[in-house]
Amino acid sequence: MRNIVICGSMKVKDKIIKIGNELEKKGHKVFYPTECFENKPKEIASKAHFDRISSKESDTILIINEKAHGKENYIGPNSFAEIAFGFYFEKDIYLLNDIYEPYLDELTGWHVKTLKGKINKL
Secondary structure, three states: OEEEEOOOOOHHHHHHHHHHHHHHHOOOOOEHHHHOOOOOOOOHHHHHHHHHHHHHOOOOEEOOOOOEEEEEEOOOOHHHHHHHHHHOOOOOEEOOOOHHHHHHHHHOOOOOEOOOHHHHOO
């Protein structure tokens, strides 16, 4: 089983919770962006989430990359930073959907895997 840090825009908070619940039912341990859910200041929320990503307790990062701003598989600046942080700390990194084309070079170079919407691939 995996210890998964879930990342994504707060615009998809309900989906983050839904997917987290599904993963927990399958026996995975899930870490949520709790401070973001609680509308804590960005500095506090980001540092807390980076702590989860860098923790020895976590081994996997899951980015919930949905369509946003008219762009398929969108990855915003915070999620991109979380991916980079996860790469640096040698975590397995997954995108719920496909590669976000503007970051193709980085995401493929960092060995980010795509689930194509199928979380059972974790």
